[in-house]
Amino acid sequence: MAKKKGKKGKKGKGKKGPEILTTGRILLERERAMCPRFGDAYARTERADIVKDEVAFYRIKKAVDKKLDCIDLAGCSYAFVPDSLSQVPSLSTTLVDLNLARNQLFNSDSAFSVLKNLLNLKRLSLANNFLNGKLSEEAGFLRKLEEVDLDGNQLTALPESCENWRELRVFSAGCNMIEELPKGAGEWTKLEMCNVRQNGFKELPALIGKWTLMKRLCVGTNKLTAIPDEVGLMTGLVELDVRKNELTEVPVSLGACKMLEHLNLGDNKITSIPDSLITEFGSLRELYLYRNKLENLPADVGTLTKIEKLSLSKNNLKSLPEEMGELQNLTELYVNGNAKFNALPNSMGKLKLLRELALRACPKLKSLPKSVEECEALKNLDMRTGGKKDVCKMPQEMADILAANKCRVTGAVVKKAKGKRGKKKK
Numbered sequence: 001m002a003k004k005k006g007k008k009g010k011k012g013k014g015k016k017g018p019e020i021l022t023t024g025r026i027l028l029e030r031e032r033a034m035c036p037r038f039g040d041a042y043a044r045t046e047r048a049d050i051v052k053d054e055v056a057f058y059r060i061k062k063a064v065d066k067k068l069d070c071i072d073l074a075g076c077s078y079a080f081v082p083d084s085l086s087q088v089p090s091l092s093t094t095l096v097d098l099n100l101a102r103n104q105l106f107n108s109d110s111a112f113s114v115l116k117n118l119l120n121l122k123r124l125s126l127a128n129n130f131l132n133g134k135l136s137e138e139a140g141f142l143r144k145l146e147e148v149d150l151d152g153n154q155l156t157a158l159p160e161s162c163e164n165w166r167e168l169r170v171f172s173a174g175c176n177m178i179e180e181l182p183k184g185a186g187e188w189t190k191l192e193m194c195n196v197r198q199n200g201f202k203e204l205p206a207l208i209g210k211w212t213l214m215k216r217l218c219v220g221t222n223k224l225t226a227i228p229d230e231v232g233l234m235t236g237l238v239e240l241d242v243r244k245n246e247l248t249e250v251p252v253s254l255g256a257c258k259m260l261e262h263l264n265l266g267d268n269k270i271t272s273i274p275d276s277l278i279t280e281f282g283s284l285r286e287l288y289l290y291r292n293k294l295e296n297l298p299a300d301v302g303t304l305t306k307i308e309k310l311s312l313s314k315n316n317l318k319s320l321p322e323e324m325g326e327l328q329n330l331t332e333l334y335v336n337g338n339a340k341f342n343a344l345p346n347s348m349g350k351l352k353l354l355r356e357l358a359l360r361a362c363p364k365l366k367s368l369p370k371s372v373e374e375c376e377a378l379k380n381l382d383m384r385t386g387g388k389k390d391v392c393k394m395p396q397e398m399a400d401i402l403a404a405n406k407c408r409v410t411g412a413v414v415k416k417a418k419g420k421r422g423k424k425k426k
Contacts, residue, residue: 055076056073056076056078060073060084060085060088060091063091063095064088069094069095069097070099071095071098071099073098073099073103074099074100074101074102074103075101075102077103078100078104078105079103079104079106080105080110081100081105081110081111085098085114085115085118086115086118092118092119092120095118095120096120097121097122097123098118098121098123098124099125100125100126100129101126101149102127102128103129104130105126105131106129106131108132108133108134108136109136111136112136112141115138115142116138116142118142119141119142119144121142121145122144122146122167123145123146124142124147126149126150126153127149127150127172128152129153131154132154132155133156133157134156134157134159135150135157135158137159137160139161139162140160140162140164142164142165143165143166145165145168146167146168146169146170147168147170148165148171148172149170149172150176151174151176152174152176153176154176154177155173155176156179157178157180157182158178158181158182158184161184162182162184162185163183163186163187164184165187165188166187166188166189166190167190168190169190169192170191170193171188171191171193171194172194172195173195173196173199174195174197174199174218176199177200178199178201179199179201179202180201180203181205181207183207186210189210189211189212189213190213191211192215192216194218194219196218197218197220198220198222199221199222200223201222201224202225203226204224204228204231208228208230208231210233211233211234213236214236214237215237215238216238216239217231217234217239218239219241220241220244221243221245222244224242224247225245225246225247225248226247226248226251227242227247227250227251228251229251229253230253231253232253232254232256232257233256234257235256235258235259236257237259237260238260238261238262239260239263240257240260240263241264242265243264243266243267243268243288244267246268246269247269248269248270248271249271250265250273250274250277252274252276252277254277254280255277255281258280258283259283260283261285262284263281263287263288264286264288265287265289266290266311267290267291267292268292270292270294271293272294272295273289273298274298275298278298278304279303281304282303282304282306283306284304284307285306285307285308286308287304287310287311288309289310289311289312290313291313291315292314293315294312294315295315295316296317296318297317297320297321298321299321299322301321301323301327302324302326302327304327305326305329308331308332309332310327310330310333310334311332311334312335313335313336313337313358314336315337315338316338316339317340318338318343318364319342319344319345320343320345322345322346324345325345325347325351327351328350328351330351330353330354331377332354332355332356333358334358335362336359336361336382337360337361337362338362339361339363339364341362341364342362342364342366343365343369344365344369345369348369349371349372349373349374350371351375352374352375352376352377354375355377355378355379355380356379356380357372357378357381358382359381360383360386360411361386362385362392365391365392367392367394368394368398378405378407379407380408381407381408381409381410381412382410383409383411384410384411385411390412391413392412393412393413393414393415394414394415396414396415396416399414
């Protein structure tokens with residue numbers, strides 16, 4: 001019997017599918033999906049830049065017409081300082097305050113080629129731009145500057161000409177890459193506030209001893225291994241922030257700063273605080289010693305009668321001295337993360353203003369002194385261990401008293417009468 005001939009299977013031959021129709025609507029949808037109104041978005045961005053230029057122009061014009069002494073050009077997306085600032089003669093004598101923060105300024109030489117003509121300028125903000133490298137030497141032309149804000153740039157150095165800033169009261173250059181102060185900074189004898197947080201300082205020069213009017217010194221998040229003794233010459237110092245450095249000790253000369261109210265020594269490698277130093281801090285209101293290597297707290301801590309906030313978290317403390325009860329104004333006490341901590345002093349009941357007591361991640365702490373019941377202002381008591389189960393036990397009577405005072409207790413294992421299992425307080 002003859003075999004049937006098969007169908008020819010040549011490539012491309014056979015039954016055709018339905019015809020693909022491409023309508024105008026489909027084309028529009030395809031274009032929208034692939035690039036949703038890109039042209040419009042670009043036009044809007046371009047128009048926004050034009051609007052910003054117009055706003056800046058009218059701000060400058062208004063300052064000229066009304067003889068104003070300040071101009072705010074923050075957030076105008078400028079890549080260059082407007083030439084009109086130097087081309088209008090009256091501005092060189094009337095302008096006192098200029099804000100150029102949050103722009104796109106890149107070259108400081110270009111910026112100060114215009115700014116140097118504003119000879120009466122007292123306040124200048126160039127914060128959050130893209131200034132990089134060494135600040136222009138022409139910055140020294142502005143001899144009447146009292147406040148300078150250079151935060152959030154990429155500056156690596158300050159010019160020697162900054163010695164001309166002899167009227168300077170406020171200097172801020174946080175979040176840059178500056179590693180040292182020029183010798184000229186010793187001429188800033190009127191300086192009251194200095195912020196150089198988050199830079200690359202490995203040491204502070206002795207010239208800071210000339211800043212005898214200093215009230216707030218912020219040098220946190222650097223690479224400092226020591227605080228120079230000259231800091232003791234800042235007898236009017238109110239705030240000192242040296243957090244997150246590599247300090248191992250605190251200079252005794254700091255005791256000369258009798259007016260100190262805020263002291264942040266957190267996140268360093270400090271092993272002890274001299275007793276003689278503690279007694280000099282009679283005006284201290286906030287003391288931060290977290291993330292250090294302290295093994296004990298001096299008994300003289302009881303002399304800090306004005307202190308309101310005390311942080312001792314993440315150290316190697318086992319207990320606190322009985323003199324803690326003398327801190328009559330203490331409202332917040334943090335002892336979190338001390339793995340060896342096992343006892344609070346019986347004098348805790350004297351802390352009548354204490355509102356926050358944090359004892360989290362202290363697995364050796366198995367109980368609290370009964371005097372805690374007398375802390376009538378206590379609103380938050382945290383004893384969570386952070387492990388599988390909490391271990392700090394609390395009598396039912398204490399739990400009831402704290403609840404009556406509207407205190408939120410977390411991490412406590414409440415002990416009930418004999419024969420009944422304890423219940424964890426959440």
